[in-house]
Amino acid sequence: MSRSERSPLLLAGLLATAGAAHFARPRTFDAIVPRSLPGSPRAWTYASGVAELALAAGIALPRTRKAAALATAAFFVGVFPANVKMAVDWRHRPAPQKAAAYGRLPVQVPLVLWARGVARGSEGRS
Template identity: 75%
Template structure:
């Protein structure tokens, strides 16, 4: 399997793991956990209507949908574009976490700040997968 064939599957794995919180052993680290939602409810802006838990679950589902779509060449382009939009869309939550964690111990603060520049390569990776899927069916 070539690198270009693995890239969509790796991105799908990342999104699936983030959506289910498998790699999130540290409290508050990561995307939208379906398995451990309480740890992520604090990232939901208070200005959003409804329960933070509802938004946490919705965010996890939004991560899982492109993960599933990336697995199939027929839906890969659309799923990759959705993943790019998701990565850009969660940036405000990551900023909120970095601000909220500014007084936490150095490792947590560093992790929260370190997530911010990682959004750019994630968006570019997803866009690259979408571009690689153009014209394929």
Template identity: 75%
Template sequence: MARLSSPVLLAGLPAGAAVAHAAAPGQFDATVPRSLPGSPRTWTYAGGVAELVLAAGVAHPRTRRAAAPATAAFFVGAGAPGAAEPASGSRPAAHCPALPALPALPRRQRLSPVQSQRPGSPARRR
């Protein structure tokens, strides 16, 4: 059985994102900044194609050296406008029904200096 290398497995991340862009484009349309010309659906499909090309580049040994930083730059460049847009108030944050709502975590209680010592550790000096 052939063993998969980590770059090939890493290429699965943008490849999976490309498939998600094609399978459920509506979720991604909501993250396209309004400042871009054209329809959000066009940008969603273009992003999916770009991710597929980058995944192929990362998976192939001859193009990996150039594709790896290009992939990182793409995710930073493509993710930043979509993440910053809801914060600016011009568009509500996109709801992703594929992700479950996270429960609120309990607040951490402050420990007294005696409680925060690990068993067997020397006492703290003040």
């Protein structure tokens, strides 16, 4: 299997793992839901978990891959405020936790680019 064939499956696996984690350990995700969002943090945690699972399924299927990959890029941009909130909230935690929280911020850029690359790589395929 070539790298271009593995890339969408790896992205789908990342999304599926993250989506499942929202249900396995929701309290972790509840804590980073921005307070400005209406409703309960748990509802947002579950909604984002469902979204990640749906995006994973869409990317795994060649017929829906391009649209799902573009939606994934938008999703990664949309969850950035939660990562900012985590970095702000964790600024006084021990160095390893603080580093993890701050490290999540720049990781969003390659994730967005990866999703866009998967979309580009699926053009003309069905």
